[in-house]
Amino acid sequence: MSNPIDVEEKEVCLVDDDPSVLKSMHYLLASEGIKVRTFSKAEDFLTHAGTHSVQVVVTDIWMDQVTGLEVLARLCAISPKTRVIVITAREDLAARATAMAIGPVAFFMKPFDDEKFIAAVRDALNQSRK
């Protein structure tokens, strides 16, 4: 683990303004041995993405300050190669369509199936390694 790039390759960023959801996703991915970096504010994550190479991000699209869709749009500009997994607590077809157009690899309604979620995260990590 001496190569910083290596570390970053295995890391998943989590963005959610709800602290308990953020923490629980952290535990879930940690239980699978996946390294996680958490952000409770979308702005903080975007700042991080500007200076670091981010392979995979899991983000909520309904947050108080900046909407998840905005995050997607800005991330696209900063780091077009980042794989994005969207989670939302609300069924909103329009938002989903918009999100898919920007390009996430997966879309999950909260609460979600843990197996499928973990599989999606692993897929994303694997694809980003290629």
Add this chain to the structure above:
Amino acid sequence: MSSDRKKTELSHSKAELSRGNEILHSILSDMGDAVIVADKDENFVVFNPAAERMFGVRATDAKSHEWSQRFSLFLPDKVTPFPPHELPLTRSICGEEVDNVEMFVRHKKAPYGIWTRITGRPLRDSNGELLGGVIVCRDITEIKEEEFFRAGQSRVLEMIAADAPLADVLTNLVLLMEGQAEGLRCSILLLNRDGKHVRHGAAPNLPEAYVKAVNGAAIGPRNGSCGTAMYARKPVVVTDVTTDPLWSDYRELANICGLRACWSTPILSPQGEVLGSFAMYRQETRGPRPEETRLTEIATHIAGIAIDRQRQQEILRQREARISLAAESADLAFWILYPEQNTAWMSEKGRLIYGFDSNLPLTCDLILSRVHRDERAAVKTAYDRSCALYGTFESEHRLLLPYGKTRWVIMRGRCLKDEEGNLLETIGVTLDVSAQKQADLQLQVQREEMAHRNRVSLMGEMTASFAHELNQPLTAIANNASAARRFLQRGNIDPALLQQLLQDMVADSQRAGEVIRGIRSLVRKETSAHTLLNLNEVIADTVRLVSTDVLSRESVVTTELDPQLPQVSATLVQIQQVLLNLIINALDAMEGLPPAERRVIVSTRWDKDDVVEVSVRDFGTGLPKDQPDKVFDHFFSTKQKGMGMGLTIVRSIIEAHGGTIVAEDAPERGARMVVRLPAVRGQKQTIAAA
């Protein structure tokens, strides 16, 4: 002694005697009192000029049994001839001393009669032998008349006090006045309430034609003596009605009736209001003499008392009639309680309301026993407190009648004390409000039903928020459970970590429970418990509740809250309902705007000492131009999906909290809904101290 000397002495004695007789004669002639002397054979020895004047005849040879008739002597009833053996002179001749016998005399020369008071003494010689009798008669006519006049006034005043009919009182008064002077005729006219026309009061000795002609006439500056006196509010003296211009309209009538002079004086109430007039008529042309002016003063004074009293009584009667009519038609019970004696009185209607038989003797305890047992102690406490303070009391409570019937009543009373400050009685009314109460309860049920439907429909507007609020903790729980399972499967779990995961799951379950409780409280039906609320906190919670929907509508809700805001006493769910309605309306009003312009500002302000103001403003199209208040009407809606009930319910909730709500156009654009609620007193200090 020589015979000459004897002769001289005799002639001296005769001369002295003659001079004595002369002196006596002179005294008797000039005396005002009548003096009569008769010998034992009833022959008159002395009958002085005053006696001739008083009895209208000279001394005669008539004997005592004829004296009553001959000298026109009557008992004080003025009609019964004086019994001969009772006559003071007869009794004196018989040797009796007689003092202060009153007698009435009437003859041709004294047609109105003379009153006399008589004293009599027997006459005896030096041996005590009876020679005859003497009487002295004093004329007391003036004293008697004054006495009768005063008695007459007392009689009239007694009639007034006994509430005799006004016509009878005034007729008696006029007759009394007429009796005081020869040839005098009097009348009383009454001024109508319009202050412009007169009506007949009393004129027992004026011709009927004259009375009829005057009845209903107008007052004015040239309307006879009476009409002018009432108009000018001062006495009017017409010495000759045939020439005076004031009488031009009545001259002929006066002529027919034989009236020549008429003096009239206005009758005033104690407050100076003109009530009528008192007039004196004469058949000769002259003005009033001082005694007649004095009579007028007395007559107008007494008539003023009589008319004013009658007016007051009429007002009282009308008021009583109105009160009793109102009481009967308003299901009102009148009652009086005498707490010292534990007795009570109650009107018939009252007995019906309380379910007492008409002839059941009432006590304070019996009346109190009708109050529903749950409320009896509170009613008794309120009543006792008002008795102790001699104040008033009011209580709304239920009565429990025989056979289990219940009534809702409002009882109002006042304690009265006597001059020494002791509690005398409590008087009051009880109003049967059962019907109104029933209607109120129904209305409240309807209102709550409507408000409930509104809250349920609000829930539909907030599904995104609710889904989000609930899904967040559920997601966390699912993730944590899944993580724990995976750690366990891998067999390398740190017990502290497992502890942490389980703790988080418990916390998130509780959070989900809170969300569900919040939803349930919004859709629950019974929602009327008032508590002290900090509106800033309620607003922050409510805005958080709708935050997801606000985001999904691509809008922004911001708050500007006054940190010094005092608390209000209100029902939390209802205030939340008001805020949700106003915020969702504001969001709806901006649907057509570009997302960047969709802003709602919720602000609070401490308006005045006792008022808290909450306003919700949007930047939409504003209120309907013609009638801004129309937004509060039932079924008024600018939205396709709206029922138009939201703001109607909002207003009814605010008004039930003692507040107001107005809709106004906001500066620049958009609408502003301003809610004002009464602040709870004393909160300013608490907050400042905290």
